[in-house]
Amino acid sequence: METTPFWLAGEPAHGEDAVRVTHPSDGSLVGTTTNATEAQVERAVAAAHAAAPGFAALPASARAAALDHVSRRLAERAGEIARLITGENGKPPRWAAAEVARAASTFRWAAEEARRFSGDLQRLDTDPAAAGRIAVVRRFPRGPVLGISPFNFPLNLVAHKVAPAVAVGAPIIVKPAPATPLTALLLGGILAETDLPPGAFSVLPLPNDRAAALVREPRLPVVSFTGSGPVGAAIRAAVPHKHVTLELGGNAAALLCADWSSPEDLAFAAARIATFANYQAGQSCIAVQRVYVHQSLYDEFLPRLVAAVEALDPAGDVGPLISAAAAERVRSWVDEAVAAGARVATGGHRAGSTYRPTVLTGVPPTAKVVTEEVFGPVLAVSPVSDDTAGLAAINDSAYGLQAGVFTHRLDVAFTAHRTLEVGGVIVGDVPSYRADQMPYGGVKGSGAGREGVRSAMEDYTEPRVLVLTGLEL
Template identity: 65%
Template sequence: MSQRLRPVSPIWVAGRPQHGEEEFFVSHPYDDSPVGATSWATAGQVEAAVAAATGAAAESAALPAHVRAEALEHVRRRLDEEAETTAELITAESGKPIAWARVEVDRAVSTFRWAAEEARRFTGDVQRLDTDPNAEGRMALVRRFARGPVLGITPFNFPLNLVAHKMAPAIAAGCPVVLKPAPATPLSALHLGALLSETELPAGMVSVLPVPNERAGQLVEDPRLPVVSFTGSARVGARIRRVVPEKHVVLELGGNAAALVTADYPDRDWAAERIAMFGNYQAGQSCIAVQRVFIEAGAYADMARRITDRVRALVSGDPTDPACKVGPMISAEAAERVESWIGEAVEGGAKVLCGGGPRKGASLEPTVLTDVRADARVLREEVFGPVLVLRSVRDFEAGLDAINDSRYGLQAGVFTESLPQAMRAHRELEVGGVVIGDVPSFRADQMPYGGVKASGVGREGVRSTMDDYTVERVLILPDTL
């Protein structure tokens, strides 16, 4: 597969393009061909970015809402204008099929649009206080104020939209942001940095710094960055919480998302199609990709056949092919890990319903397993690869218990048309979101999004992130003013 090698992308230090001393190539996961290059930020450039963010904090917090909103609108317009070339960039650096890359660009456009709107309506509340005798004659004005500079750390699987979810709410809330993209996929984040440099925001308000993961700890621990927003592994997230307990930390740490199919759900074709597709989209490299599938016993044999047939029909291969739905994983090492987990499950007695063949570089066949032991890693941990595990459950209650039998709790999907079952799932499932009649992979970019247990703390979704990036402050006034 031929690729057009792009010019060396500058890094963005306090809104200005610079180059570090050490350049590195970004390679296409499908065939390992170089698709672009940038440079690692030097220690001096990191210091300059953090100092500039600190220096710009007061000015950023005081920016009028219309200035913040117009900057965000500018990025929305420019992303919309460059949608196809941006999607091609996402595919080139992440291996994401172009069809899914286009969806990601559309979502990033929406994220910046929502942020522009929220910047304009991010206001306070007035509370009456004369509900008690000792507060007669007083009222309270409750407003939110920026906590200060934000450190955003993003993963490789959504190299544009997850960057947008760190940067856009920070700008909308008046917080400078220092963004560290994933080393495997820095180009999309640097592209956003270029678009933001075209705005009238204070220079120190935005920096995008490729930094090796082993140097990220210095940024996390820097006291001048009071907010840390991290999306990535539970192991790293837990370490961040231990290292900086005094900071405000927002963590989106993934999961092993489950879907439950009830025996009387009428549209089994829909359920099978959605489970098959969203167990394998992003090559399974999404924290809400379907991993565990629990099916009531009366529907198990039929649903297992339907799901397996649809997984077999998924088109995989060259991610630049518009028909491709399952591309490569981010690296051969990542694919090798998932391949080994499948092998462990099979050695423990699991049955392969489809897939399971040897990997080719970073590409792995979409795989469906059943009869998996309860302690198998493909069931207990986050696979983050194209693997579905099917299990039969006795009834609805047993299905809810099976979903909750996990150290993770991000989102769950329940295929039911029963309102009482939907309300019970909402009440009892230990997750951040319950999706009725669909897979757990659904996400709207304006909704509160996040998890419980090992899946993290805090919420993304533009307004929810703005709340996390700001602190509530009360002004008590006499009501006679």
């Protein structure tokens, strides 16, 4: 099997120590690459630093053309890329195909945003002392970006770092997750087909214990990290002088309000929650983990939810976790909750890297399956006395990424939007909904800053004011 090159300042390269990428289910070899050496990392950083002024000055048309090319090529090679995602990540083909489609959309949005990222005009003659003055406020790149991406979306979460960087003209170095580097390297190959300048991008496989040095690198003033909370906290503490954006996950909750009561409503909520608690084995930052149900609906809803979970196709809907160790951790958390009094309504079994979709009831509020991020196919379902108590239960968390509120009432939707301590409230659906152009991120332990193409472009840039004087306005 040919060793896949990585991308160093836009050129293919090989390092020294080999990286074997295997399928999470059966350990079969998917592909090989190499980790970049320290000298190669230095070359990538120096190239990004040198490229920064010229890349920032590149016309918007050139940046947009490169992004359009990537979007088209992702769509053209969708089947091939989806198979690679399934191979190294293990997610079922339907979810891999959806990820490729989303990534193509992410680059298309970035091309459109690159064309209209123009700045603002402000009249200053609103004050008599500033007669004849106007301000032009434009945004310019802070400098090269370090993007660190996780294993669960090995294409689209890389896209959410690369596409905004290209759109604003900021060089970027991507460190993909060690378990899933091949998809990011394929994306690097597509970027290499464009006319982006040398140094505009590098994709460097590295073990996690070598990431700290890159984070501290002074020539990379922006760090965009998606991953675990402890690692994100360590990054923020290590470089307080840098502009750091963190997407650190959560334990997303859904609330069924009193008015969501018809049989059709309950069937829809059960199907959506079952699917998006367990899709790609629950390995999503906004997979449903906690479910709060108005007590008047609980007895009717719970068996519907259990039936919907049991109807899922283990291979086509769920898939394996990233490793047997990850599945074992999920098992230990469920067993701990059961030992503390929780009951298993369905599931609760591990086999290798798979864990059967599990519904728990009567979970103590201190159990890890409700206080931490399970990142596995586990649901904790609890009744609440009223809608207000349900909103309070959602807020009773160290995390705050997104929440889903099943209601038809506009006043309840606005109350939820005002009171929920999360980055996004999804009304009438699960918290797992995300459109790639919308601001996406969280509060509390879920991070800082926002993904979403336009939001990330603003994070990667800073405003600069130009005041013009002596004008007849």
